[in-house]
Amino acid sequence: MTKFSAADAPAETQAKSRSPLIALAGQPNMGKSTLFNLLTGLNQHVGNWPGKTVERREGRFDLHGREAVLVDLPGAYSLTANSPEEVIAREFIVREKPDVVIAVVSAANLERSLYLVAELAALDAPLVVALNMIDVAEQEGLRVEPHVLEAALGVPVVPMVASKALGVRDLLDVVEEVLTGKRLPAPRPPEIRPDHAAVLTEIQTLIASHVPDPYPPAWMALKLLEGDAEVTRTMQAALPPETWEDVHKILRAHDDAFLAVASGRYEWIGRLVRAAVTRPRVGQIGLTERLDRWAAHPVWGLVLLAGILGLVFGLTFTVGAPIQAWLEEAVIAPLSGLAGGALAGAPAWVRGMLVDGLIGGVGSVLTFLPILVIFFAAFALLEDVGYMARAAYVMDNLMHLMGLHGKSFLPLFLGFGCNVPAVMGTRVIDSWPARLLTILIAPLVPCTARMAVVAFIAPAFFGANAVWVTWGLVLFSLLALVLSGTLLNRVLFKGQRSAFIMEMPLYHLPNPRTIGLLVWQRSLAFVKKAGTAILAMAMLIWLLSYLPGGDLNSSYLARFGQWIEPLGRAMGFDWRLTVALLSSFPAKENAIATLGVLFGVSPEAGLTDLLTAAYSPAAALSFLTVTMLFIPCLATVAVTKQETGSWRWVAVSLALFLALSFLGGTAVYHLAVWLL
C-alpha cells in the first residue's frame, strides 16, 4: 500500500504545517481542475505522487488573509483500489488528514458524482460539497436544491459555477467556517443493505483489534467486503493466520458483496437525488447527443478526426514552423556569433562548448517551443471541450489490432508534436500492460523534430516529389507502429486486451484559463528538460566531437562512426551519415547541424548542394527512413525510464528501435537502389 509518511511526503506540505491543508476530491469531468486553477492560478506546483507516475498538483491560495495549501487529488470515480488514482486519493485523506476535503460534484450529473461522496462520507473526513455546474444543470432543465441536499448529507453544500468563478467566495466562507469550528460536517454515510449487514459486523468484530493505524476499522471491514485488493493485502499481513482464515472464509462465501455495497450506495444516492432534484420531463435532445451522431459515428467520426488532425498539423507547419525557422536564424545564429565574438579570447574548447554545445544544442531544441505551444494548445482545447473522448472512441477499432483500446490513441496523437509529452500522456491509460505497450511504440509517431530533418533533406534530393516522399515516410512510420504494436502485444503480453470503459463527458465551451495553464505547464516541463538532461547530453556529444584534437574529422565521435561504418554501409551510409545519425540522439534535428560541421559549412550555406553531390537518392531515402525509426531522442528515453520505472523497458525500447531502424534502412536502401 502506498505510504505517505512524513518522510516521503513533499517538503512543501510539511514545512508549513501551520497553513490549513485542504484537499480537492472529485470524479473526472466535474470541474475539479477548473476550481483548482481558479483558486491557485500560477501559484501551483506540478510533480508526481511519491513512487507513482500520477500527477500531483499542489498550490497555495489566500484564505481570509492567511495562506492555505490546496492539494488536487487525482480524479477518481470511487475510492476502491481499481486504479492508482483511487488509491492515492484515499491514502492521502486517511494519512495526511486534511483539515477540509472539498468534494466537487456536478449538478448536471448528480447521481453518478455523489458516488464518490458516498465513499468520502464513510471515511469520516471533514467534508464540504461544491455543487458545481449548476448552469449546465439549469440548461438541461434540472433544478437542484442545495439546502435539501445539505440536510440529507449532513455536510455543507455550496452551489457554484467554477468556469464562471461564481460561488467561489461562498465556498471559501464555508471552508473557513469548518476550519474555525463554526460548522461541523457530520456526514451520514450510506448504510449497507440489510442482507449484508450481519456479515459486515462479523468481519468488523474479527479484524477490529488488528487494523493498522490510521485506518478506520469500520471502513476497512467495508473495503474487505468489497474485495478491495490493497486492503485485502494489508489485512492479510496484519491479521494472525487463523483469524485471516476465518475472514477469508466469510469473504469467499460473499464474493459478490461488492455489488451489494455499490447498489447500497446508489440506493442512498437515489433517495438524495429524489429529494433534492426537481427534474421536469426531459424531452429535448441535448447538444451532446446531436454532436455525437457525427463525432462518434464509425465513418463520419473518422472523417472528422482526420479533418481535425489535418487542421492541427496545417496550423503547426504554417504558423509554427516559420517561427521556428525564424528563431533559428534571427536569434540562435546571431547569439552564436555574439558569444563567439565575446569569447574570442577564451580557450577554443570553452568557446566551442558554449557556442556549439550550449547555444547550438540546447538553443535549437528550444526553437521548437513555438511548434509545441501550438500543438499543446490545440490538444488542450480539444481535451477541454470534451472532443478527445470521441477521438478515442472512433479509434478504438483500429487500436484493437494492437491489443490496445481507444484511450491509447490520445498520447500517440500528442506524439506528432513531441514524443516526450506522448510518453507522459500514456497516464490516461488505465491498465499497465496497455500503457507499457503504448510507451514502447509511441516513439514511432514522427515528431516535429524528425519532420524538420525530413523537411530539409527531402526537397534537396527529391524536388517536386518531396511531398510524396514525406507522406510516404509518415505512413511508413505509422505502419511500423501498428506492426510493432501487434508483434509486441503477441510476444510480451500474449495477445491480451484491456477493458475499454470510458466516460463520454458532455461537450462544453472551452475555458481559456484551463487551456492556458495546461499549455504553460507542458511547455515549462519541456523547457526544464531542455535545460537539464538535454543540456548535459549536448555537452557530452560536443566533447566527443571535439576531443582529442579539437577537430571533428579526427574526434572520438568520428572514430566511432568509422568503426561501425560497415553496419552503416548496409544502409548506404558513409561514416559521416552514421555520425550524423548518432549525434541526433540529444535532439533529432542535430543531424543537419552535424552534417554541416562534417562538410565544413554552416547549414544555411550550400549544404544541400554538397549533400546531393555526395549521396545518391537511395542513400538519402535510407537516411530519412532510419531517422524516422532510430532510437528515440534523449528526452524521450529519459521519460521512458521515468514512466516505466525500470531500465529494463528502456533497454527493450532501445533494442527494438535499433533493430527496426537497421532492418528498415537496409531494406529501403536496397529496394531504392534497385528501383531508382
Next chain:
Amino acid sequence: MTDILLSLADLQAGTRAVVREFRAGRAVESRLASLGFTPGAAVEVVQNYGRGPLIVTVRGTRVALGRGEAAKIMVEGNNGNYD
C-alpha cells in the same frame, strides 16, 4: 417479467433495459459498478453499429464500452417500465 437475459452488446440503439448480472470478472465489474452499472440500474443504448464500441447511458452518464465489455453485461428488457 421474463427470465431471458440478453447481453448489452446485442441491444439496438434506442433500447432501454435493466442490468441484471455481470460475467466480466471482478476487476472490470468493480470499475463498471463505480460508473453506475449495478444490478437494477436502468441503461439505454445510445449507439451500437454492430461492431466496434458502444455508447450507453447509465445514471445520467454517457459511457463508452468496448464490445467485449458490453457483451459481459447481462440485461433484461422491460419495455421501458422503470423509474
